[in-house]
Structure formats: C-alpha cells, structure tokens
Amino acid sequence: xxxxxxxxxxxxxxxxxxxxxxxxxxxxxxxxxxxxxxxxxxxxxxxxxxxxxxxxxxxxxxxxxxxxxxxxxxxxxxxxxxxxxxxxxxxxxxxxxxxxxxxxxxxxxxxxxxxxxxxxxxxxxxxxxxxxxxxxxxxxxxxxxxxxxxxxxxxxxxxxxxxxxxxxxxxxxxxxxxxxxxxxxxxxxxxxxxxxxxxxxxxxxxxxxxxxxxxxxxxxxxxxxxxxxxxxxxxxxxxxxxxxxxxxxxxxxxxxxxxxxxxxxxxxxxxxxxxxxxxxxxxxxxxxxxxxxxxxxxxxxxxxxxxxxxxxxxxxxxxxxxxxxxxxxxxxxxxxxxxxxxxxxxxxxxxxxxxxxxxxxxxxxxxxxxxxxxxxxxxxxxxxxxxxxxxxxxxxxxxxxxxxxxxxxxxxxxxxxxxxxxxxxxxxxxxxxxxxxxxxxxxxxxxxxxxxxxxxxxxxxxxxxxxxxxxxxxxxxxxxxxxxxxxxxxxxxxxxxxxxxxxxxxxxxxxxxxxxxxxxxxxxxxxxxxxxxxxxxx
Amino acid sequence: xxxxxxxxxxxxxxxxxxxxxxxxxxxxxxxxxxxxxxxxxxxxxxxxxxxxxxxxxxxxxxxxxxxxxxxxxxxxxxxxxxxxxxxxxxxxxxxxxxxxxxxxxxxxxxxxxxxxxxxxxxxxxxxxxxxxxxxxxxxxxxxxxxxxxxxxxxxxxxxxxxxxxxxxxxxxxxxxxxxxxxxxxxxxxxxxxxxxxxxxxxxxxxxxxxxxxxxxxxxxxxxxxxxxxxxxxxxxxxxxxxxxxxxxxxxxxxxxxxxxxxxxxxxxxxxxxxxxxxxxxxxxxxxxxxxxxxxxxxxxxxxxxxxxxx
Numbered sequence: 001x002x003x004x005x006x007x008x009x010x011x012x013x014x015x016x017x018x019x020x021x022x023x024x025x026x027x028x029x030x031x032x033x034x035x036x037x038x039x040x041x042x043x044x045x046x047x048x049x050x051x052x053x054x055x056x057x058x059x060x061x062x063x064x065x066x067x068x069x070x071x072x073x074x075x076x077x078x079x080x081x082x083x084x085x086x087x088x089x090x091x092x093x094x095x096x097x098x099x100x101x102x103x104x105x106x107x108x109x110x111x112x113x114x115x116x117x118x119x120x121x122x123x124x125x126x127x128x129x130x131x132x133x134x135x136x137x138x139x140x141x142x143x144x145x146x147x148x149x150x151x152x153x154x155x156x157x158x159x160x161x162x163x164x165x166x167x168x169x170x171x172x173x174x175x176x177x178x179x180x181x182x183x184x185x186x187x188x189x190x191x192x193x194x195x196x197x198x199x200x201x202x203x204x205x206x207x208x209x210x211x212x213x214x215x216x217x218x219x220x221x222x223x224x225x226x227x228x229x230x231x232x233x234x235x236x237x238x239x240x241x242x243x244x245x246x247x248x249x250x251x252x253x254x255x256x257x258x259x260x261x262x263x264x265x266x267x268x269x270x271x272x273x274x275x276x277x278x279x280x281x282x283x284x285x286x287x288x289x290x291x292x293x294x295x296x297x298x299x300x301x302x303x304x305x306x307x308x309x310x311x312x313x314x315x316x317x318x319x320x321x322x323x324x325x326x327x328x329x330x331x332x333x334x335x336x337x338x339x340x341x342x343x344x345x346x347x348x349x350x351x352x353x354x355x356x357x358x359x360x361x362x363x364x365x366x367x368x369x370x371x372x373x374x375x376x377x378x379x380x381x382x383x384x385x386x387x388x389x390x391x392x393x394x395x396x397x398x399x400x401x402x403x404x405x406x407x408x409x410x411x412x413x414x415x416x417x418x419x420x421x422x423x424x425x426x427x428x429x430x431x432x433x434x435x436x437x438x439x440x441x442x443x444x445x446x447x448x449x450x451x452x453x454x455x456x457x458x459x460x461x462x463x464x465x466x467x468x469x470x471x472x473x474x475x476x477x478x479x480x481x482x483x484x485x486x487x488x489x490x491x492x493x494x495x496x497x498x499x500x501x502x503x504x505x506x507x508x509x510x511x512x513x514x515x516x517x518x519x520x521x522x523x524x525x526x527x528x529x530x531x532x533x534x535x536x537x538x
Numbered sequence: 539x540x541x542x543x544x545x546x547x548x549x550x551x552x553x554x555x556x557x558x559x560x561x562x563x564x565x566x567x568x569x570x571x572x573x574x575x576x577x578x579x580x581x582x583x584x585x586x587x588x589x590x591x592x593x594x595x596x597x598x599x600x601x602x603x604x605x606x607x608x609x610x611x612x613x614x615x616x617x618x619x620x621x622x623x624x625x626x627x628x629x630x631x632x633x634x635x636x637x638x639x640x641x642x643x644x645x646x647x648x649x650x651x652x653x654x655x656x657x658x659x660x661x662x663x664x665x666x667x668x669x670x671x672x673x674x675x676x677x678x679x680x681x682x683x684x685x686x687x688x689x690x691x692x693x694x695x696x697x698x699x700x701x702x703x704x705x706x707x708x709x710x711x712x713x714x715x716x717x718x719x720x721x722x723x724x725x726x727x728x729x730x731x732x733x734x735x736x737x738x739x740x741x742x743x744x745x746x747x748x749x750x751x752x753x754x755x756x757x758x759x760x761x762x763x764x765x766x767x768x769x770x771x772x773x774x775x776x777x778x779x780x781x782x783x784x785x786x787x788x789x790x791x792x793x794x795x796x797x798x799x800x801x802x803x804x805x806x807x808x809x810x811x812x813x814x815x816x817x818x819x820x821x822x823x824x825x826x827x828x829x830x831x832x833x834x835x836x837x838x839x840x841x842x843x844x845x846x847x848x
Contacts, residue, residue, distance in 0.1 A: 043804065047621040054575075129590035131573065133583045149582040203622045221620065221631050223705050223796030247704060250791040250800060254690070258702040261694050422570025422809055429578060440576075459578040 014086050014179075023240040023518050023534045031240065032535040037516055038245040039266035040255045044222045048203040050188035051123040052130050059185045061246060064227055064530045065210040066188040069097055069116070069167070070179065072527045074520040076346065076445055078179060082111055082189065082211070083167070092174030092479075097167040102234045105191055107209045113161030115189035115211075121147075121154040122195075123186050135186045135443070139178060140478070142170040174479045177446040180346075183527065184444065213239050213531035222248050227530070240534035256511065265516050269509035271394045274332040283514045287333025289344040291442035291524045292506035293450060294337070296387070296402075296435055298499060301464035303434045304385050311374040312383070313498040318367035319409045320402050321360050322504060329397050332509045337502035339491045340454065344505070344524040346445040351488040353495040364409050377410050384413035385434035390424040395437055398503065428462050438462060438500060445525055447487045448477055454494060465499030539837065539844075543830070550826050554819065555605070561818045562601050565811050572618035572809045591618065604815070614819075615812040619804060625816035628801055633820065635705055636790065636797035639713050640783040643721035644775070651725040652771065655732025659767075660759070662737060670733070674726035686719040686792045703794040716793045720786055724778055728771055736767040765839055772839070776832030780825045 025031065045058030050066050053059055069083035083097040103111035122128055124136045124147040136144045142158025158170030171178060181187070191202075191209045198207040205216045213235065214227040225246045229239050247264055249255045255267035256277075269277055269285065278285040296316075298307045306312045322336035338356040341348055355363060371377040387403060389395040396418065403414040414435075419427060428436045440460070442449040452458055455474050456466040473490050477483035494500070508526060512519060518533040520526070573579060573587050588594045592603060607613040614625035658670035680688075693715060694702040706712050739745060740763055748758045790799030798817060805813040837844045 044620060044800075046619065049622060052621050126586040126589075129583075129586040131575075131579060131583065131587055133586070134577075134580050137580070145582070148580070148586065150586075200622065220705070220796055221623065221628070222800050223794060247794065248796070248800075249703060249794045250803075251794075253687075254703060254792055254794070257687075257690055257695065261698070261702050263702055263704075421807065422574050423568070425574050425576065426569040429574075459580065460576070 014088070023238060023532050025240065025518075025534050029517070030537040032515065032537045035240055035242040035535050036245065037241050037243075037266075037530060037533055037535065038247060038264050040247050040249045040258070040264045040268070042248075042250060042252075042255075042268070044248055045225075048208070048216065048219075050185045050190060051119060051128060052132070053185050054131050057246070060528065061225065061227070062185040062188065063212070063527065064214040064244065065208075065212045065216060066185070067103070067212045067233075068184070068188040069099075069182040071529060072183050072520070072523060072525070074518075074522060074532065076520070076523040076525055076527070078183065081183075082116075083182075086179060092176070092178075093171050095169045095171070095178060097169070099165045099167060100234065101165060103211060104232050104234065105209050105211045106215045106230050106232050107191075107194075108232060109191070109193075109209075110164070111189055111211050112164040113167040114164065115191065116167050116187075117159050117161045118192045119188060119190035120159045121157050122190060124148050124157060125154040126150050130186070132186045135181075135184060138443070139181050139187075140171045140173050140175045142172050144172075176477075176479070176481060176483060177444065177448070180446060181444050213529070214244060217243075224248070233531075235531070239531045241530050244530045259511050259513075265513040267511050269332070269511055272331060274509045277511065281511065284511055286510050286512055286521065287507045288510070288521055288526065289333075289335070289342070289524050290506040290508045290526060291342055291344060291445060291449075292439060293340060293342055294334075294398075294437075294439045294503045294506065295340070296501040296503065297428070297433075297438045297463040298435055298501075299431050299433050299463065300499060301431045303431075304383075306374070306376055306381075306383055306385075307434070309374045310497060311370040312376060313501075315367040315371040315374070315377075315410060316406060316412075317498050317501040318355060318358075318363040318370070319405055320501065320503065321405060323360070324405075325398055325401055326504050329401050330394065330504070333507040335505040335507070337504045338495070340494055340500065340502050341447045341450045341487070341491065342442075342505035342524075345442065345447050345450070346524075347484070348447045348487065349484060351491040351495075353492065355495065367410060371410050377412065382411075382413070384415070386415045386417050387435045387437075388417045388419065388424065388427065388433040389437040390421045391418045399437070402503070431462070431464060436462065439506075441506070442525065448474065448483070451477075451487060451490050454490070454499065463499040465497070467493060467497065469493060539834075543834070546826075546830050546833075550823075553826075554822055557818065557822050558605065558815065559601065561815055562604070562811075563597070565809070565814055566597065568809065570809055572811060574809070591616065604812075608819075614816040617810055617813050619808040619810040619813070625812050628813055629798065629816055629820060632796060632798035632801055635708065635795050636783055636786055636799060638708050639716040639720065639789075639795065639797070640779070640786065642713055643717040643724075643782055644779055646717055646721045647725045647728050647778075648775070651728030652732050652768070654725075654729040655734075655771075656736055656759075656764075656767075658729070658733040659736035659740065667733075670729060674729045677722045677726040680722060682719045682723070683788055683792070685722055686715070686789065689715045689719060703792070705795045705797075712793075712795075716786075716789050716795055719793070720782055720789045724782065727778075728774065731771050731774055732767065735770045736763065739763045739767045769836065769839060772832060772835055776828045777825070780821065780828050783824065784821045 041057040045061060046055045047053045047058055048062060050062050053062050067081045069081055070078045071081040073079045082099050082103045084100050086095050086097045088095050099113055105111060123130055124133050124144050133148045143152050143156050146152040147154050147157055160168045194209045195202045201207055205219050208216050213230055213233045215230045217226045217228045219225040227244050229242050252270035256270060258264050259267045298313055326334045326336050338353050339350055343350045375381055376383040387399055389399050399416050406412040406414055427433055440453060452474055453460045454465055455471050470490050470493055473486045477486045515535050516533055517536055520528050592600060617623050617625055617628055654670050658667040661667050690702050693700040700711050700715055704712055745763055748762055787799035787802055790797040791803060801813050802817055
C-alpha cells in the first residue's frame with residue numbers, strides 16, 4: 001500500500017453506525033401506562049461514584065446515571081454516547097474523540113471534554129485511592145501507572161481537552177481494543193463543581209448531578225434505590241421508562257418469591273432451579289451466555305509432585321465429563337469448556353484443541369493411558385490430593401462430581417475442602433493448596449481479559465504457570481492489529497500444558513417478566529441500559 | 539438508687555474499652571481483609587487504598603486513632619464496603635428500621651404472651667391450659683427461618699395481603715411479617731414463663747390469705763398476684779429485647795428491611811472492620827442500657843430489691 005494512502009486510511013475517522021439510539025419499540029406494541037421497571041440485586045452496591053464503583057450491581061446503576069464516550073447496543077457493539085466519533089493516529093497511540101454538542105448535565109451545564117479529563121485524572125489520583133485505578137493502567141493511558149504509584153502528578157495523565165468538544169488520549173502502547181474499554185464506569189465523566197462542593201457526599205440523591213438518561217431520585221441503603229428519567233438528557237425523548245427501582249434482596253429464594261408475587265420484574269434464578277422454571281415460565285426464564293469461565297487451578301509452585309508431570313495434568317483434565325457437569329448437575333445452559341476463553345468473546349474464534357474433538361470414552365481411555373505412563377493410578381503409585389473451593393452449593397456439587405469421576409475412572413483419591421470466600425482468596429493467593437477452583441469474568445469483551453491471567457506477571461495466575469512463549473505472545477497481542485493467531489497459539493499451549501483445567505463457560509439464569517422488553521439478550525457482558533427498555537401493556 | 543445507677547453507668551466505659559480492644563484484634567485474626575478481592579489489587583493501588591483508610595499504620599496506632607475519633611468527635615470511621623458512606627450513616631439508617639420492628643415484635647410478644655400465660659395458669663390443667671401449652675410448644679419448634687417463608691407463602695403468595703419484603707419507610711404492611719417472624723418463639727417462652735410464675739404465686743400463702751379474707755378473685759389476680767408473677771418475665775425480656783434486635787440477622791436479610799442485621803452479615807463477609815466494630819459497640823451499649831432498665835424496674839416492682847439497693 002502506498003504510504004500516503006496508508007496514513008490517510010489509518011487517520012480515517014471512525015464513525016460509529018447510528019443505530020436505534022434508545023428504546024426501540026416496534027410498531028403495533030401497546031406500551032403500559034405505568035412505565036416502571038423494578039429489579040432485584042443481591043447486595044447493596046459498593047458506590048455510585050463512577051471512578052470508585054467496583055461491583056456489577058453498582059456499575060449497572062452508574063451506567064444509567066452517567067454516560068461515557070460510547071455505549072453498547074443490544075449485541076454489545078459500540079454506539080455513540082457522549083462521543084460521536086474518534087480518530088486514531090497512524091501508530092494507534094493517540095485517540096482523538098469528538099464529543100456531541102448537545103450533551104448536558106442534569107443541572108443544565110454542558111458536558112465537556114474537560115469533564116472527562118477531570119474524571120480520568122481523578123480515577124488514578126492516589127488521594128481518591130480508587131480500587132479500580134488499575135483499570136486506567138490496563139487501558140495503557142500514558143503515565144497512568146506512574147501516577148497511581150505516586151511518582152507523577154495526576155495532571156500528567158495522557159489525556160487532554162484542546163477544546164470543549166475534543167478529547168485527546170495518549171496511550172503508552174497501541175492497544176487494539178482501547179475503544180471497547182470506554183464503556184466501563186471508571187471512564188465516565190464526573191462533575192467537578194459538585195464533587196468539590198459536597199466531597200464524599202456528592203453521590204447522595206439530594207446532591208448528585210449526572211449526565212445519563214436517568215437521575216437518582218432516592219436511595220435507602222440496603223433496601224432500594226430509585227432513578228427517574230433525566231429531562232435534560234440529550235436523547236430524553238427516546239427514553240420510555242419513567243422509573244427504575246433496584247431492590248436489595250439478599251436471599252435468592254426470596255427474590256424468586258417476590259418475582260412470583262409481581263413485586264419485581266427481574267431476579268436471578270436460584271442455583272439448580274432453571275429447568276423447572278423454564279418449564280413453568282417458558283417466556284420468562286432465560287439462560288444467557290456470559291463472559292465468564294470456570295476452571296480448576298493446579299498449584300504448579302508448591303502443589304503435589306505429581307502435578308509437575310504434564311501427563312498427570314492431562315489425565316485429570318481428560319477424565320472430567322463436562323457434559324455431565326453442565327447438563328446433569330448445573331442445568332442452567334452453561335457450555336462445556338476445553339479452552340480458557342469463552343466462545344462468546346467478541347472477535348474470538350475458539351481454536352481447535354484435540355480434547356474437544358474426542359468422545360468421552362476416548363478421553364477416558366487416554367486419561368488412563370497417560371496416568372499409567374506417568375506411573376500413577378491403578379498399578380502405579382497412588383495419587384491423592386486436596387481440592388479447595390469457596391463455600392457454595394453449586395461449587396460443591398461440581399467438586400463432588402468431578403472428584404467422583406477421578407475416583408471411578410483413575411482411582412485417584414481427592415479430599416474436598418471448602419473455605420469462606422475471603423479465607424479462600426487468601427489461601428489460594430498464597431498457594432496453600434493442591435488444586436483450587438478458579439473463575440473469571442471478563443472486564444471487557446476481548447480475549448486478552450482472560451488470557452492475560454495465564455501470563456507470569458498476572459496477579460491472578462494462582463496456578464503460578466509460567467511460559468515464556470505465552471508471555472511473549474500476550475505482549476505482542478497488546479499492539480497487534482490481528483491478535484487472533486496469537487490467541488490461538490496461547491490456547492494451544494494452554495491445552496498442551498494444562499496448567500488449569502477449563503470446565504465450563506458461564507450462563508446467567510434470570511427470570512424477566514415478559515412485560516419488560518428491549519433487554520440485550522445477546523450482549524455477553526450483560527451491560528444493559530434502562531433507556532433501551534420499555535414496558536408493554538398486559 | 540441514684541447512687542446505684544451512677545455506679546452502674548461508671549462501669550460501662552471501661553467495659554466498652556475492653557470490648558473494643560478485643561473485637562478490634564479478633565477481627566483482624568480472620569484471614570483476608572476488606573480489600574482482598576478475586577483480582578488482587580496491584581501493589582501501588584493497594585498501598586493507596588490502605589493509606590486512604592489509615593490501614594498502613596501499625597495496629598495499635600489504628601486502634602488509638604479509632605478510639606480517639608470516637609471520643610472526640612463521635613466518628614466511627616468510613617465503611618470499607620459501602621464506599622460512599624460512614625459507619626455513622628450506616629447505623630443511623632439501619633438501626634431505626636431494626637428498632638421499629640423489634641419494638642412491635644416486643645409488643646406482640648408481651649401483649650399475646652402474658653395474657654396467654656395468665657389464662658393458662660388460671661385454668662390450670664383445663665382446656666385453655668392445654669391449648670396454650672400446645673400452642674407455645676408449637677411456636678417454639680418453629681424457628682424464624684421456617685416461620686418466615688411460611689408467612690410469605692400464605693400472606694403474600696396465596697392471599698396477596700402483604701408485600702413479601704422491603705420496608706418502604708416503615709409502613710405497617712411491611713412491619714407485620716418481620717415482627718411476627720421475629721417474636722413468635724419468644725412469645726411462646728413468655729407465655730410459659732408467665733404461666734409458671736403465676737401458678738407459683740397463686741399457690742403462695744399471701745394469696746391464700748387474700749382469698750380467706752374474701753377478696754374478689756379479680757382483685758386478687760390484678761392487685762396482688764400479677765405484679766410478682768411478672769418479675770421473671772421482666773428479667774427475661776430485657777436481654778431478650780437486645781437479643782431480638784441483635785439476633786434479627788435472618789429477618790433483616792430475609793425480608794430485605796434494610797436493618798442493621800444485614801450489615802452484620804455483609805460486614806463479616808466483606809471484612810468491613812469499621813462497620814462490625816461500630817455494631818459491636820452499639821449492641822454492647824444496648825445491652826447495658828436495657829439490663830440497667832430492667833434492674834431499675836425490678837426495684838420499682840419488688841420492695842425487697844429496692845431495700846437492697848438503698
């Protein structure tokens with residue numbers, strides 16, 4: 001390609017396709033008179049401050065109250081939010097966002113590029129000490145890591161606003177999926193004047209100023225929070241819902257009871273009840289694919305000697321009948337997993353791995369063969385170890401079934417051990433285990449959010465797996481325009497080395513009243529926006 | 539009497555201090571901390587977070603700061619898990635909720651339990667006695683975690699009379715089921731206790747004397763027998779009321795009332811040290827206040843005790 005046209009092409013502005021911007025109500029649908037949506041969460045949210053919030057429930061509310069550069073549509077694709085478009089420099093190190101001129105805060109002030117600069121500097125500021133400061137580091141924003149470490153001033157962050165409509169971001173490396181990361185709450189704008197006036201109390205309903213499709217009307221901690229339509233939102237005319245209420249219900253079964261009583265429109269399905277509920281309410285029980293995996297960690301640093309033998313690790317992985325775990329035990333529409341990254345991940349093609357194409361009988365035969373070769377199991381040295389998981393009924397069922405399969409097929413004795421969540425995290429993080437449960441939900445919809453966990457430096461690499469080639473490939477993927485071949489190779493190395501045993505990929509099981517329409521069923525991150533929902537008449 | 543009250547009050551402070559010190563260190567013995575998470579925070583982020591909450595200091599310095607802030611400014615510190623709120627906020631919001639239905643629950647316990655006990659005693663070994671005893675045993679074998687779902691099944695799902703949970707500012711519909719679920723087993727105990735002591739009093743010599751004088755039965759029961767017969771119930775109710783409030787964890791979570799029981803559970807799971815410590819202090823103060831109140835009531839009812847205190 002001619003160099004000039006190459007630069008021209010690289011500089012071309014990315015305009016996002018303009019889809020249905022808000023609730024897309026088909027013709028002929030009669031809307032309910034009362035446009036309300038009430039849903040249940042398990043816990044009180046951690047915060048409503050976009051730069052501080054760290055939990056899923058809190059983020060769901062923050063996405064309604066604030067609007068970032070881009071939003072996601074029903075399929076998880078990027079659609080314009082406060083930003084209309086962006087331009088990337090030829091080396092993909094500088095991103096220039098053009099903001100819309102009609103975005104305003106709920107107090108009437110215009111939303112400017114400066115509000116984003118303030119928010120992003122705030123996110124890395126050691127004084128705010130946001131537990132999500134690492135997200136800014138992950139986005140590779142210039143000087144982010146140094147500011148978090150206290151070596152530089154927040155004002156030196158690689159983000160600037162040459163004018164009110166232009167936001168310029170400098171990256172330290174050409175992250176191919178950078179734009180996908182700006183739908184996350186940490187990157188949402190923040191109203192400096194409100195925060196300076198009210199301090200930590202700025203998120204109270206009486207103080208809060210926000211720029212999303214909804215504003216916070218009321219908040220009774222641990223009981224309910226209510227948000228109502230923001231009349232100042234630039235696309236307010238396309239918002240249908242008037243009131244969205246979050247109820248905290250700490251008990252799954254009670255959540256379901258109150259869904260049955262019509263008190264909430266949406267709730268999670270208690271473990272194991274999906275098949276029965278799907279039969280009783282075929283139009284209201286859903287199993288949605290989710291960007292999460294479930295696996296077993298081998299402790300390669302200080303675990304049993306046998307785990308150092310890849311044949312033992314392979315044998316254990318082969319002998320697990322994932323169909324049984326998914327279809328007979330969990331019964332919630334999960335997907336058997338032979339690779340680490342879920343198939344639902346955007347732009348990710350599941351690499352072919354040998355184990356996936358075998359029948360279970362073939363896997364069992366090979367497992368016995370490998371184990372015998374390694375000198376363990378029947379006829380060899382007896383093998384026994386501990387399996388550690390956090391106290392939870394579903395985890396326990398998976399553990400019992402998997403260890404029974406090992407016992408029956410390979411004659412391996414496994415002792416089950418469960419611990420309370422935080423104790424479990426400490427034990428696993430300190431490698432005081434033989435084999436332990438692991439699971440991860442993607443922070444953004446790209447394979448590296450999973451595969452990065454298997455690099456030597458990752459803080460969540462509890463198996464302590466270290467493979468120079470994997471590290472190299474994942475570093476390369478950070479600046480590659482087509483990382484799929486790199487990811488394929490990483491998955492193949494993982495399948496061959498088996499430092500972790502992928503068991504299944506998650507699904508979310510929810511009851512959603514059929515009166516509520518517009519839910520993004522195909523968004524695997526389950527990032528939903530109340531402005532896209534509407535209630536139909538009975 | 540005043541002297542006695544003052545003496546008791548003076549003992550509160552050192553006891554509280556010992557409690558704070560014990561609770562403070564004990565909590566930290568549990569593995570994990572408020573910022574332990576699935577994805578471990580990068581060291582620089584963790585350092586900032588710890589500094590922000592003063593957890594980078596040695597433990598005894600943290601303890602000193604904590605006590606000093608309470609004494610000087612009645613400041614119980616920030617919550618670690620609800621990052622927009624302080625412990626003062628958390629308690630100010632949750633405690634009135636628990637107290638409200640705890641109060642109605644206590645009313646339910648006394649208003650139903652005492653008359654049931656008296657009636658059973660008066661109809662000793664009769665139909666009412668057996669019915670009451672049966673009822674009492676029946677409700678005692680129904681712990682609140684069995685009773686609560688049963689109530690919801692009937693009142694919410696079957697009859698649609700009451701909302702299945704929530705608080706909604708404490709409207710009566712939202713208070714009924716939590717109060718009944720919390721109180722039923724105590725109501726049974728109060729009924730049995732009242733019955734027992736009433737029987738004992740009714741068989742005592744001075745009641746026989748009253749009867750011999752030809753006083754009307756009504757006067758005997760209400761003027762002479764009731765007050766002493768209530769003494770054991772009163773002793774029982776003081777700690778039980780505290781226990782009802784502190785033991786309301788299940789009811790708070792099940793009915794999603796937003797009361798402090800939920801904070802206790804969540805605080806323990808998320809290692810929210812400051813909320814847990816704040817609640818421990820609250821419960822201790824409550825226990826002191828109510829036992830003192832019961833002791834004073836005792837003195838008011840029982841002349842023998844009053845004489846002892848003087």
